[in-house]
Amino acid sequence: MEKEFSRIGILGGGQLAKMSAYYAFRLGLDISILEKSLNSPAGMMTKNDFEGWVNDDKIMTEFAASCDIITLESEFIDSNRLLFLEKLGKIVLPTSKTISLIQDKYIQKSVLKKANLPLPDFTEVISIDEYSNTVERLGLPFVLKSKKLGYDGYGNAVIRNESEFKESYNILIKRHNSLYAEKFVNFTKELAVLVVKNSFQTLTYPVVETIQENNICKKVIAPANIDVEIMNEAKKIAIESINAVEGHGIFAVEMFLTNDKQILINELAPRPHNSGHYTMDACVTSQFENHIRAVLDLPLGDTSLIYPYAVMINLLGKKNGKGNLENYSEVLKEPDLHLHIYAKADSRLGRKMGHITITGNDLEDILNRAEKIEKIAMI
């Protein structure tokens, strides 16, 4: 007998799609995956595994026909390609419009500024001759950024003088043909807030602290050790940011907390986010389940922490080679550790290969134990 279950199409088959899929399955749903190669982390979990990418009309049409509703795991998909799916009659969430307001960071900042939200000063950089103009506007140092396709430090450069400016300009312009600059922010903490929205509810997850190493998210501590006023302010800013881009689904809002306790928005991500992986093991409802619920316009689940503290640490590739964890037995020695391995075919130095979460009453204890396990994990 034919099954009649909603099938969620996900553009991309990486770890965010994989973890979203767990919760689609739990709810009795099915998935379709579009990815550049078959048997991606999410693609291995379904027969509806489409090989190709978003620029190919034919595969996009086949993919769209296989599913009832479409979402994504990356903001790098050209919003025009989402529009293509919408024109096929598909619901895409977040919408092509939301993505068009987020994926170009200069547009994103302009939208947030127009909504009177707090963010570092920024300005367009049209040519390599604009060093003096930029310094005049933002002071020194400032951050030169690609308008699109920047992530984990790629596409960004801190500029302290004109020669750094020229060098970075020439490198960044090869990545993407349009740049802008932001005022450099001295911050005491980086914070992140997840916002999940359907057509009738908006919820936030706890404000967390994210700790980057080499420009990549390494650790997340939930909740962030900040005053309750700052927490509430961060949540308010996060919700208003997602309203400004007409968001539907799950979104992360990354923020700086400055020395003088000001919150400034760093950037938005229109998808489940690394800063929310801890929710799978530490909150009543995971970010991934709430994303699926939001996309289907179902009532959202409780976003509360179920423990006083949670620590998430990414397992970044320590070698170039196979993507499997070599020492499960050692890693699983902590009986309350939650281990997640993404089943990527290949590991590379610094690549996100998995993560661990520990929860508890004593932040120092769980942080120490998580750090010890991260050190020994061979992947």
Place this chain on the structure above:
Amino acid sequence: MEKEFSRIGILGGGQLAKMSAYYAFRLGLDISILEKSLNSPAGMMTKNDFEGWVNDDKIMTEFAASCDIITLESEFIDSNRLLFLEKLGKIVLPTSKTISLIQDKYIQKSVLKKANLPLPDFTEVISIDEYSNTVERLGLPFVLKSKKLGYDGYGNAVIRNESEFKESYNILIKRHNSLYAEKFVNFTKELAVLVVKNSFQTLTYPVVETIQENNICKKVIAPANIDVEIMNEAKKIAIESINAVEGHGIFAVEMFLTNDKQILINELAPRPHNSGHYTMDACVTSQFENHIRAVLDLPLGDTSLIYPYAVMINLLGKKNGKGNLENYSEVLKEPDLHLHIYAKADSRLGRKMGHITITGNDLEDILNRAEKIEKIAMI
């Protein structure tokens, strides 16, 4: 590049295989499924979806070649067919020997009795002429049972007089050609304990109360409202039972608590169990993850409850038709409800189609809310 991840083969593709698969995926592993038809609840989650059943040497050989280690979701697979896989050089857990000691309930009871474990008196019933012998041995009423293939009340009959005996004998003997009888137990509660074992660790989950309706598990309350001495005794009996059958993997031990506070073993299940579904949302490590860990001989995860109470209620089919939930929006109105739908193609009256779990501090509140939701769920 070829992936090198352990692939767990599961004989059967129902809800127990499906929920086990979630945790295999979380750990970065892969699955193979053998089931009578393709796209079963678990089979839909993999390309390694084998159509056929255990009596077919050819499909069993192909299935075995596709995976590194094999487990099962039902004790009804003839242990000789597991032996067939073992002779192909595969590790099967639980082993064919363990299954041979469990799947014939008369043998199971004999093994437990030999290990001096408490259970109701029982005796073989060789022919339809043995009514008087049986009454003499067990008193009235007694329970006539199939030695094999009994579940959810199928294969059992309560006998109060000779005509009931003859009628039931003739019905049961058609199901399986060998019967036995057990003393009828007046119990105050039915309890269940999960035991998980690898080669170097044995853990138990909390003792739960199971509430049956029409011989099918309907509700589970964790922990059971019983004295701590009885709890400890139940755990001790459970561990000794699994030792007696040389268990490896996860096992459920179902027990009766009698009026005079005696514990008597009802039966063993060599697999994840309905009485442990609550562990996914209420314990540090779910029964399914610990099953996967045990099968791979990895360290086991913490089995503790993370809330004072959890209530699980099965969603049993309320109609004959499609297997999808018709009213997600209504069911998900309780924000702390955990909903699981198994994605079975067809619903039938009384069939296990999904389950819900609610956790909290106030048992009466969560039980009331869960019962209300169960009533309205249309599946």
